[in-house]
Amino acid sequence: MKPHSRTQTLAVMLVATGVLALQSCQSVPTERPAKKPPAAAAEKAERTGEYLRAAQEYERAAAQADDRQKQGLQLKAVETLVKAGQIAEARVKIQEIDTARLDPALRARKHIIEAQIASYAGAYDDALRLLNEAQRTRNLAPALLADIYRVRAAAELGLGDPIGAVKNLIVREQYIAGKDAIADNQLQLWEILNSLPRATLKRELQTSIDPVLAGWIALAIEVIENSGRPGLLAKSIRVWRQTYPSHPASDLLLVELSSSKPGLVGRIDRIALLLPLSSSYAIAAQALRDGVLAMDAANPDPDKPKIEIYDIGNDPSRAPEYYTQAVSDAAQLIIGPLGRQAVDAVVQQADLTVPTVLLSHTRENTEPLPGYVFQFGLPPEQEARQAAERAYLDGYRQAAVLYASTDWGQRMLGAFTNYWQQLGGILLASVPYNPAQNDQSKPIKHLLNITQSEARKRTLEARLGRKLKFEPRRREDVDFIFLIADAKRARLIKPQLNFYRAPNIPIYATSNVFTGKVDPTRDTDLDGIMFGDMPWMLVNDGKIQDLRQALERNRPYAHSQLDRLFALGMDSYSIIPHLNRISMEDAARFSGVTSGLSLGRDGRLQRQLLWARFSRGTPKLLDRFIQYTGQSRQIKSDSDKTRAPAPRS
Template sequence: MKPIRWLAIPIIISIALLAGCETTRPGAPSAPTVNADTAEKAERNGEHLLAASEYLRLAQISSSPQKQHFQLQATAALLNAGQVREARAQVDQIDVTGLDGAFVARKRILQARISILEGGQEKAIRQLDEASEQRNLNPATLAEINSVRAQVELALDNPIGAVRNLISREQYIAGKDAVSENQQRLWKILVSLPRARLATEFNNARDPILSGWIELALIAVENAGQSMRLGAALEQWKKTHPTHPATTTILSTLISPMPGISARIERVALLLPLTSGYSVAAQAVRDGFMAMDAASAETDKPKISVYDIGGDPAKAPEFYDQAVNDGAQFVVGPLGRDAALAILKKGNIKVPTLMLNQTDEDPDTVSKYLFQFGLAPEQEAQQVAERAYLDGHRQAAVLYPQTPWGERMMTAWTTHWQRLGGVVVASQFYNEADSDYSDPIKRLLNITQSEARKELIEKRTGQKLQFESRARQDIDFIFLAADAQHGRQIKPQLSFYHAARVPVYSTSHIYTGSANAVQDLDLDGVVFGDMPWMLVNNGKMEELRQKLQRDWAYAHTDLDRLYALGVDSYAVLPQLNRLSTDNTARFNGVTSMLSLDSHGRLQRQLTWARFSRGLPRLIDTSLKRKGQFEIENDAAVPAKPAPRS
């Protein structure tokens, strides 16, 4: 399936403008050697947006070709941060005319990565061909070309083509760890394929290296859980392929008594609190999960067993153990933070597990087989900070409810915003029980102080002054943490107090999920991030919705987001191997574009919209034709993920 297309909009982000500025005058001395340690450290820490900003700063003070080097580094960091729009804007302005072919190749590789994410696989192939045509490329660049070619083949549903490119890539990489990582990547592609397809590809393979890999995958799949048969088959394989490169890494994993075989999964357990205070939410997740299972046409799809863990989170570990004892080879759930923490505290993760929550616990301290996936509001708040920063804003005001949820949102947003280098000029809470929010809004906009000064002057002079209140001028935008009900009341009052032209950003909570041009007219201008499932109403997304939901009672409500969580929880299972071995890989689901971080947490990249005439309008995706916006919904039978390295 094609991934989601993110099509260009006519916007130039400020950091891209900075990078494009030439500050060296003719005849001026060359810029001193710059130090990229800060940017490189940020990248190592996974702070890719910070790294991009630093690389662009370095580009601004550097001369060619170091300038272009930092611009290319910034583009790569933006891509790693999931900021496709900004990466495209940045790479398009990099001038590599007259530079060494290596710069041309690096630019084309980055453009190809962007094309893949936009669904332009054929375009990506042409860009990679142009990269390959450059002379005297170093091994690292050639290895990257093969790596991105593998991504193209996967996007074109040609996994064997991807494996061929990864086999070719091995000749350009050095070091035991790098070779092992490359082999693990191609291995996980192979063992995720159905046995019948492996058999067909084995019969068609002519290259002995490729044939050996496919045969080895067949052995692993056919003999999963049967150690004696597996050992005998592996010994025979080694005799037939004595010089095959797999003998150095994969075989030791297969023979090891540790659980590392990526076998086909026949039973999946779904753990949900169906009889609890969260029963409606749990049922929505269940309905989405089971709808995807029912829609799958695979003949060997796993059997799904649903376990009701009830309302006592402390008992969640008991249900987890019961599911494993019943034969579950993969556990999805539980839903709920306390239940997840109870299982994590016990620390006995026996099979690959996708928890439907994101906790503060590091999954690596529990198990390499643990994955986490949730709709954390804090993650959305952080993405709002990133979006506003990339839109060029630096001076922010924050308006949030005086509730535990509001405090969490404010803290998550503020911490991330300041980490990016933004400034919080003002922060103000409001009481959700009020119907008039003029007091907190006036305090936020400094109007209260203006009125107080007016009263003081009148008192001292004894004269009545003509006075028109004026909002503060030192804020670029406002982050509003609010649901639809309160947002509809707050936004008009912001406009009334002279902040109509101040951009307002929010999270998905500002939108009910049901388009209502009358009720949401007061939200006009608000920019917010949400999932494609809630914002896209045509093309493949609408086809999938019609196929899955039909008469589902809670469509286009807040519960629809939990339904989408269930859909993606099923659909992402066969993709976890790919996501865990390639940090540039993305899965385009109904909740968002998903990536897997180094700790096994699925990270969402939201879709952005702006209210206009009471309706949410996509602002990054221009649907040139119906069906352009597509998702991956191939519910293939999942393979058991190998442990994360």
């Protein structure tokens, strides 16, 4: 897989670091073997990918554990926060752990986690310093040494030294056991080498004195030179094995490289882009198309893949025909189609034989897709779940929801409620409002129990037979309100919430409350509302600003709702060379302009949004630790070529 090259001005993406797979903290045996270990619930949640819940359970177990277990469990809580993408929260939590009281092995483990957090922030030099500290510890267990070399490899990659990263992974193999672990390590190593151009590999082969490294580089050259010719490739790999008979490359990897099965890491010469350009969604499709083409134009590599655009028209049911045609036209990777109906049609009817980035999520009950098929979109339900997650991490437990009485509002309510309750939160009330009306006093009063307060007043007046001086009181048990509204409705609702004595209740919302254009005059009424959005919409300086100014195709969409679709197109193109990496390891992440992206077990790319609060009508970033500036720490090479993603296991 190969990163797209960029000019220095148009450097775009952070090379996200590998995710730690540190060993679980071992529980001290108790006198009653039948008793569950204190972290049993946390370990179960972690195994099923419920990382935020796992972090909470580890913290709960740590609070009840003795000193021998406490700090190990605290470190596990931080690790799972990192896996959940909650990097800022992880940084806060790890600083609370008393280093002085840690034994040497736990102190080293803490440094490893801190190094990973630093890498997420792009502070790769700091990460290497922390790893050096960890490695100075005597008699470290092989598992910790393996983690050190893994995170060191990721940091070297972030600093633009891919061969340095490969060297670290070669050393790492000495400290890991088990065929699966070794295979994963070799696949990561291979993915880095396979991302490099042939000229770079040949230069490195001439200077390499390590026979293991030289063997890996020679193998990469053989695969690149014989890509697309299965017979010659298989023969060249057999000759390579004869030349390097004792090389550690597994036979399983060699067989996989020799095969022609879909999704195998390889060179991409042709990308098909399937969009409804002549449909009622033409404007949205054009914005996404222009995002893809903008990133393609920013790639100066003369051998970059050719992009073929297919207009799938206004009938989603015909999308499978265009998909099949694209495959017949020798597309080696497909981006699209766009839209739930078209995606469902392709998934149900087309033969998915090439790596594909679907531009929407399939229905929840869809059968599992091949590991080389990825789902990437901007589903609002994903934002609703992140609002629940953010509120929970902010320490709130009792929620009230005010939602639009529309299909969209119902779906958002369902997504928020389900995830909020999974986290252990309590939903006190959920009240619909009519988005066609300006006066929302009735649903707001109902949400805040003011209606009940007024009813009590009327009852007392009837009993006493006289009017009473009365000031209605709202309920006091609401920790926060989740507001499901667009910008127009939110501008009307927030002042009414203030009027009904709720100016200090925290309000969370989704990106729908922000039009994309900073408008202090109109958005002053939104002051106090917190919402999640993509870095492309919220970061107005640094590399993202440089990139925005440099991309001519962005200008018609800048600071509008369509800008988000333009960004989706940008990341759809830019993430291609990183799909292997995020497929190989739990919670590995790609930092794009739409957000930090990680891959769920269902093949869906999960976005980790940036959070902001309206102040004086302007969104102000709340997350300052993670610098979403679009800065790239890409592999430095003299030529780039895109690679297809490998299958997920």
